[in-house]
Amino acid sequence: MRAQTASIDKMLVPIEGEKNLLELCRKAGIELPTFCYHSEISVYGACRMCMVELEGRGIVPACSTKPEAGMVVRTNTGEIRSMRKMIIELMLANHAQSCFTCKKSGDCRLQSIAKQLGVDTIRFKKTNRDEPLDLSSKAIVRDPGKCILCGDCVRVCSEIQSVGALDFAYRGAKAQVGPCYSKGIGEIECVGCGQCVKVCPVGALTPKYQVAEVWNAIHDSSKKVVVQVAPAVRVALGEYFGKEPGSLSMGRIITALRRMGFDRVYDTCFGADFTVIEEGKEFLKRRESGKNLPLFTSCCPAWVKFAEQYFPDFLGNLSSCRSPQQMFASLCKEQLPAELGITREELVVVSVMPCTAKKFEASREEFQKNGIPDVDYVVTTQELALMIKESGIDFNKLELGSFDMPFGFSTGASVIFGSSGGVSEAVLRFAAETLEKGSSQEFRQLRGLNGIKTAEITIGKETLSMVAVSGLANARKVIDQIRSGEASYDLVEVMACSGGCVNGGGQPVCADSLDKRAKGLYDSDKMLQFHVSSENPYLQQIYAERLDDHKSHELLHTKYKNRKRIDQEELILAESSGERVLTLEICFGTSCFVRGAQQLYQDLMEYIRSSGLEDKTQFKASFCGQQCKKGPVLSVNGKSIEKCTRELAISEIEKALNLV
Amino acid sequence: MSNAFGAKFDKVCEILDRYEKRPTNLIPILQEIQEEYSYLPEDVMTYVATAIGTSPGSVFGVATFYSHFTLTPKGKHVIRVCDGTACHVRKSAEIIKTLEAELNLNAEKKTSSDLMFTLETVACLGACGLAPVVVADDEVHGAMTKEKTIELIKSIREGEVAHA
Known part of the structure; x- marks a missing residue:
C-alpha cells in the first residue's frame, strides 16, 4: 500500500499517526508559532497562531485539524502572515510593556514570536491594565496583568495534576485566569509544583525568586553560607549556557558557586543517600509487619501537600522520611556550626532545586527549629543561571571543581533521584544489598518516561510489587485502583512532575529534553564509585558517630497533617433568632463529605426540629477541621466528636442541654 | 426565599440530591441555589464543588461567566x-x-x-x-x-x- 501523504508547502509529507497538522508540519521542518499547543495536554485551539490554509476548507488551526491523505496545506501565505501579525499586535496592545523588568524576558514566547514575525508596530490602542502581583504563595508569583489567556496553566493543572487550582473566570474583555473567588494562589489548593510556570508562555506565572536574599546572605560577613545542589540541576543548568540538554555540568556549577562566594558547596545527593537508608529500612520493616503498605515515597513536596489535601486516609502510608533537601539541611544545621566555629544562627543553608514546591517545603513549620528554618533559601535552576550571569562568570570557561566533604560525597543511587523511578531503584538497590549481601543489582525496570511504570521484582525469596508514578492525576488514578482493590503494591513512588524532577517547575523550559536529562543522571550514576547508598563512607561515619535511633528520628523524619484546600470562613447553615444554647459545627471537607457528613446534617436537622430546638440552635459548617481520618467530625458546643453518627451526636446534644 | 431555621441549606442538600451531584448539572444546581439565597455565597459554591467532585475554581468560573449569576447579595x-x-x-x-x-x-x-x-x-x-x-x-x-x-x-x- 502506498504511504498516505499530505502536501505541505508543496512538499509531500507522509502521515504516520500524527495527531494533528501542527505535528505534521513540525515533522516537515516547519515550526508554526503557537502559545496554547502542548503535546502532553489537550488541544485547545485558543491562540489562533498556528492557522494554515487548507485547500477546499479555507483557514484552519493546525493544532486541532486531523491530517488526512491528500490534504494540500500552505503555512505561509500573505493572508496568514498578516493574520498572525495582527493577532500578536492585539495581544501586545493588551499586554504589559514592561519587558525590561520582566523575569520572563529572553524566555518569553510572546516576545520571541513577535520578533520572529517581524512585528515592529502596534496599530491598536493600549488597553492593558497593570494588576497587583499575587505574592501569597511561597512557590509561585502570579502577575495577572501579563496573562494572555492561552489556558495552558488551567489545562496542565487539571489534566496532568488533577488539582484545578487555576481556572478561567468572568468573560469577554473581563476574562481572566486565576484561583477561585479571586483569592491568592497561596490561599488555595495549589500544590506549588510549578508545572503552570513551566507551560506559561509569558511572565504571568513565575517562580518566587529568592536571589536577592541569597546575595544578601553571601555579602553578610557575619554569616557562613553553604549551598546544596539537587541532582536534576546538574543535567539542566547547562542549557542556559548553550549546552545540550542532559550534559553534565556539575563541575562547573561547583566552581561557579565558589566564585560567587559560597563558603561550602555540597551535594543534596548526600541527603538522598540518607533518605535511601531511612526509607529502605522503613520499607523492609513494613514488609515484615505487613502494616501501612504500600509505602508511598515522600521526597516530592507537591505530592506531600496533594496527599495532605486529598488523601488524608493514606497519610499513614506516606514514608515518614524527610526529603533529601530537608535531611541534608537538618544534618547540616546540627553538625556544621561546631565544625565551623559559629552559632546555628550564623549558618545559612541555601538549596539549588529544579522545583518551585521545594520553596514551600522549606517554609513548613515541621522543618524549623526555634523559628529558624533548616533550609534558609531555595533558588531554582533558573535563578542560579541568573546569579551566574549576574556575577559575570563565563560559565563555559570555568574549570571543573569538586564538592566539599563530607556533605559532598554521594553514591550513584542518590543521583538518579532526579528522574521518575530513581527513588524506587535506589531503595531497591539498598533492599537487595540488605537481603542478599553483595548482590549489587541495578533494577532498570522502572526507568523511562511513562506516567505509570509497574514492575514485579524478585530479590532472593521476596517478590516486590512496585509502581513509579509521575503526574498527580496518575497518582490519583493509582490510589483509586489501590482503594478499589484493583491493584496492590508494596512501594509507590510519586513525583508530581511528569518524568520526575528533571521536568520540575524551576528548570529551563525546553521541549523534548526530558529523556536526555534523565539519561544524563543515569550516566552520572555509572561514573560514580558506589551505586548503593549504604556504601557511602561518610554516611557510615555519621551514622556511627552521631545518629542513634532517637537522633535519626529527630533529624531525618517528619509528620504530616490534614490540610484544608482553601482558606475559607465557616458557612452558617441554620441560625436561630432566640437565645442560643446549642452550637453545632459540622465539617464539610472532602473527606467528611465522602464519609456521609451531609446525611448526618440532614438527620440532625430533623432531630432539632422534632425536639423543638430551632429557636436555640446555631448550626454551622467549616470546610475541613483537618481531622479527616476521623470524619465525619461534629462539634457540639465546642466538644468535638470524631467518626460521628446520628446516635453519638444526639447523646452528646442531650448531655450538653442538660448541663445548660 | 425562606427564612425559616435551616431551610436554605436543607434546600441546597435537596437540590444536590435531586441532580444526583453530577458535574454536568452544575448550571441548574447553581440556578436553583441562587433562587434560595438570592446570590451565590462562596462557601456554598465550595460545598457544591466538594459534592460534585470538581474544583472550586471551576465552579467559580461558571458562576462568573454567566451574567445570570451574582456573587454579591442582592437588596430586598x-x-x-x-x-x-x-x-x-x-x-x-x-x-x-x-x-x-x-x-x-x-x-x-x-x-x-x-x-x-x-x-x-x-x-x-x-x-x-x-x-x-x-x-x-x-x-x-x-x-x-x-x-x-x-x-x-x-x-x-x-x-x-x-x-x-
Whole structure:
C-alpha cells in the first residue's frame, strides 16, 4: 500500500499517526508559532497562531485539524502572515510593556514570536491594565496583568495534576485566569509544583525568586553560607549556557558557586543517600509487619501537600522520611556550626532545586527549629543561571571543581533521584544489598518516561510489587485502583512532575529534553564509585558517630497533617433568632463529605426540629477541621466528636442541654 | 426565599440530591441555589464543588461567566431600569443617575449598604410604549421622570417603616 501523504508547502509529507497538522508540519521542518499547543495536554485551539490554509476548507488551526491523505496545506501565505501579525499586535496592545523588568524576558514566547514575525508596530490602542502581583504563595508569583489567556496553566493543572487550582473566570474583555473567588494562589489548593510556570508562555506565572536574599546572605560577613545542589540541576543548568540538554555540568556549577562566594558547596545527593537508608529500612520493616503498605515515597513536596489535601486516609502510608533537601539541611544545621566555629544562627543553608514546591517545603513549620528554618533559601535552576550571569562568570570557561566533604560525597543511587523511578531503584538497590549481601543489582525496570511504570521484582525469596508514578492525576488514578482493590503494591513512588524532577517547575523550559536529562543522571550514576547508598563512607561515619535511633528520628523524619484546600470562613447553615444554647459545627471537607457528613446534617436537622430546638440552635459548617481520618467530625458546643453518627451526636446534644 | 431555621441549606442538600451531584448539572444546581439565597455565597459554591467532585475554581468560573449569576447579595427590593433604545432616547440615563444619587450607588456598587435596594439596568423590557420604564420588584412604572423616581423610592421606604 502506498504511504498516505499530505502536501505541505508543496512538499509531500507522509502521515504516520500524527495527531494533528501542527505535528505534521513540525515533522516537515516547519515550526508554526503557537502559545496554547502542548503535546502532553489537550488541544485547545485558543491562540489562533498556528492557522494554515487548507485547500477546499479555507483557514484552519493546525493544532486541532486531523491530517488526512491528500490534504494540500500552505503555512505561509500573505493572508496568514498578516493574520498572525495582527493577532500578536492585539495581544501586545493588551499586554504589559514592561519587558525590561520582566523575569520572563529572553524566555518569553510572546516576545520571541513577535520578533520572529517581524512585528515592529502596534496599530491598536493600549488597553492593558497593570494588576497587583499575587505574592501569597511561597512557590509561585502570579502577575495577572501579563496573562494572555492561552489556558495552558488551567489545562496542565487539571489534566496532568488533577488539582484545578487555576481556572478561567468572568468573560469577554473581563476574562481572566486565576484561583477561585479571586483569592491568592497561596490561599488555595495549589500544590506549588510549578508545572503552570513551566507551560506559561509569558511572565504571568513565575517562580518566587529568592536571589536577592541569597546575595544578601553571601555579602553578610557575619554569616557562613553553604549551598546544596539537587541532582536534576546538574543535567539542566547547562542549557542556559548553550549546552545540550542532559550534559553534565556539575563541575562547573561547583566552581561557579565558589566564585560567587559560597563558603561550602555540597551535594543534596548526600541527603538522598540518607533518605535511601531511612526509607529502605522503613520499607523492609513494613514488609515484615505487613502494616501501612504500600509505602508511598515522600521526597516530592507537591505530592506531600496533594496527599495532605486529598488523601488524608493514606497519610499513614506516606514514608515518614524527610526529603533529601530537608535531611541534608537538618544534618547540616546540627553538625556544621561546631565544625565551623559559629552559632546555628550564623549558618545559612541555601538549596539549588529544579522545583518551585521545594520553596514551600522549606517554609513548613515541621522543618524549623526555634523559628529558624533548616533550609534558609531555595533558588531554582533558573535563578542560579541568573546569579551566574549576574556575577559575570563565563560559565563555559570555568574549570571543573569538586564538592566539599563530607556533605559532598554521594553514591550513584542518590543521583538518579532526579528522574521518575530513581527513588524506587535506589531503595531497591539498598533492599537487595540488605537481603542478599553483595548482590549489587541495578533494577532498570522502572526507568523511562511513562506516567505509570509497574514492575514485579524478585530479590532472593521476596517478590516486590512496585509502581513509579509521575503526574498527580496518575497518582490519583493509582490510589483509586489501590482503594478499589484493583491493584496492590508494596512501594509507590510519586513525583508530581511528569518524568520526575528533571521536568520540575524551576528548570529551563525546553521541549523534548526530558529523556536526555534523565539519561544524563543515569550516566552520572555509572561514573560514580558506589551505586548503593549504604556504601557511602561518610554516611557510615555519621551514622556511627552521631545518629542513634532517637537522633535519626529527630533529624531525618517528619509528620504530616490534614490540610484544608482553601482558606475559607465557616458557612452558617441554620441560625436561630432566640437565645442560643446549642452550637453545632459540622465539617464539610472532602473527606467528611465522602464519609456521609451531609446525611448526618440532614438527620440532625430533623432531630432539632422534632425536639423543638430551632429557636436555640446555631448550626454551622467549616470546610475541613483537618481531622479527616476521623470524619465525619461534629462539634457540639465546642466538644468535638470524631467518626460521628446520628446516635453519638444526639447523646452528646442531650448531655450538653442538660448541663445548660 | 425562606427564612425559616435551616431551610436554605436543607434546600441546597435537596437540590444536590435531586441532580444526583453530577458535574454536568452544575448550571441548574447553581440556578436553583441562587433562587434560595438570592446570590451565590462562596462557601456554598465550595460545598457544591466538594459534592460534585470538581474544583472550586471551576465552579467559580461558571458562576462568573454567566451574567445570570451574582456573587454579591442582592437588596430586598430590586429596581430595574430599562436602558433599551426607546427608553434610552427618552432619558433613562437621567433616571439611573437619579437612583444612583438617591441610593448612594455607582457603576461598581449595585446594592445599597443597608441591603435594601439593588439597582439593575436591563436592555429592553418590551414595553417601549411606556418609555422610560422602571420595574420595582415586580411592579412596572411607565413614563418615568426624575421626580416620579424619587417619589417611588420614598414610597418603598415608607412601606418598610410601616411594616417595622
